[in-house]
Amino acid sequence: MQALAALFLGAIVTGCGSSGTVREPTELLRIEAPQFEPRVRWEVAPGAVSRKRHSGLRLAVEADALFCADTSGRAFALSSGNGRQLWRTDTGARVISGPTVSDALVLLGTLDAEVIALRRADGILAWRVPVSSEVLATPVGGGRLVVARGGDGKLFGLTADTGARVWSFDRAVPPLTLRGMSVPQVYGGTVFVGLDNGRVAALRLSNGELLWEQVVAAPSGRTELERIVDVDANLVVDGGGVYAVSFGGELAAIDLSDGRVAWRRSIKSYSGIALAGDVLAVTDEEGLVWALDPHSGAALWKQDVLKYRRLSPPAMQNGYIVVADLEGYVHWLAPQDGRIVARAHVLNEPVQAAPVVRDNVLYVLDSGGHIAAVEIPAL
Numbered sequence: 001m002q003a004l005a006a007l008f009l010g011a012i013v014t015g016c017g018s019s020g021t022v023r024e025p026t027e028l029l030r031i032e033a034p035q036f037e038p039r040v041r042w043e044v045a046p047g048a049v050s051r052k053r054h055s056g057l058r059l060a061v062e063a064d065a066l067f068c069a070d071t072s073g074r075a076f077a078l079s080s081g082n083g084r085q086l087w088r089t090d091t092g093a094r095v096i097s098g099p100t101v102s103d104a105l106v107l108l109g110t111l112d113a114e115v116i117a118l119r120r121a122d123g124i125l126a127w128r129v130p131v132s133s134e135v136l137a138t139p140v141g142g143g144r145l146v147v148a149r150g151g152d153g154k155l156f157g158l159t160a161d162t163g164a165r166v167w168s169f170d171r172a173v174p175p176l177t178l179r180g181m182s183v184p185q186v187y188g189g190t191v192f193v194g195l196d197n198g199r200v201a202a203l204r205l206s207n208g209e210l211l212w213e214q215v216v217a218a219p220s221g222r223t224e225l226e227r228i229v230d231v232d233a234n235l236v237v238d239g240g241g242v243y244a245v246s247f248g249g250e251l252a253a254i255d256l257s258d259g260r261v262a263w264r265r266s267i268k269s270y271s272g273i274a275l276a277g278d279v280l281a282v283t284d285e286e287g288l289v290w291a292l293d294p295h296s297g298a299a300l301w302k303q304d305v306l307k308y309r310r311l312s313p314p315a316m317q318n319g320y321i322v323v324a325d326l327e328g329y330v331h332w333l334a335p336q337d338g339r340i341v342a343r344a345h346v347l348n349e350p351v352q353a354a355p356v357v358r359d360n361v362l363y364v365l366d367s368g369g370h371i372a373a374v375e376i377p378a379l
Helices: 004-013
Strands: 039-044 066-069 074-078 085-090 095-102 105-110 114-119 125-130 137-142 145-149 154-159 165-170 185-187 190-194 199-204 210-215 236-238 241-245 251-254 261-265 272-276 279-283 289-292 299-303 315-317 320-324 329-333 340-345 356-358 361-365 371-375
Touching: 066 095, 074 095, 074 105, 105 137, 105 145, 114 145, 137 185, 154 190, 185 236, 199 241, 236 272, 241 272, 272 315, 279 320, 289 320, 315 356
Parallel strands: 095 137
Antiparallel strands: 039 371, 066 074, 074 085, 095 105, 105 114, 114 125, 137 145, 145 154, 154 165, 185 190, 190 199, 199 210, 236 241, 241 251, 251 261, 272 279, 279 289, 289 299, 315 320, 320 329, 329 340, 356 361, 361 371
16 A cells, blocks of 8 residues: 555645645746846756656755766766766666765665765765665765665664664554655754654664654544655754654654654645744645744744745745745745745756755756756845
8 A cells, every 4th residue: 555655645746635626836926026136057957867756866065066866876976166067976776865975975875775875076886785675765974874764664874984784773654655755864963753654753873772752743534545644854953953844734843852842833744844043944735835933833924825836845045935846936035024035937847855055055956857056145
């Protein structure tokens, strides 16, 4: 039955409501007196992405380069300044997640249950190790260890130098889940992970010991479809706590040390959240953008003019909240009230990966493998 999850996710992202009615994306309205004109610095298409697969591919932007990969198994390092290719490696694998950068490594996950580590400097293979199942969530590094998550609910701690297994952690996967997984987050010697059973777990990075486990959303309903509660959106972790949102309809702020819930709010999402100062931004299942007080969960505002436009996870650029949509448009929202203050048709295909910001430049990846770098004035 779990194989139906991919089909179900397809229904979600085409805008089906709970009644099964297909929702047409809201038509974009003209912005009166936009506050600025975004400028596309460069655009490239280094690889090709299979549209037949749900992909966990993303961008990793570092001081030395922008790193990306495609479903043909190729990994790339590009100049963040102009998109020029610095190196390319053909892994020969069915890459489905990544990359992330950890010290001297670039990490990838594959459909064939492998974690691949490339040398950051030149893309040469450092190591390649099998795990228990497909690696839909991007592997991440934490000092001397790499953390990888399999589609069967298992989490692994691997040595960064050779990929040897140090520890494993296992949680049963429900009969039906969304096709996708949140990326483990490493913070202060702890691994935080959102699970398919609607929970968040905290593990000791060094040995995989469970420190605490907290329910974000509990399964309810008569059918397996109604009982899906995956925490698929990436967690946000900072000194104020762990923020997690579930497809089961709950967003929670959780204490880092003991897993106590500080507050909850009824929001249903599989895409993502972002934190910037005193604003917690969320894109929900219907394409609404929320701004919440991260200390209390109180709603500061809600923007619905992008409803059913299959929004990406939010990002923050120069003080603005940024989301991209199913047609490759990028929208900039004022953090004070959610007004859309600028828009640019940057790419031509859906944007599902979170846009990434570095040095006030926004990097966007669409589902066809095109990448654009966008600049805006400071707020």
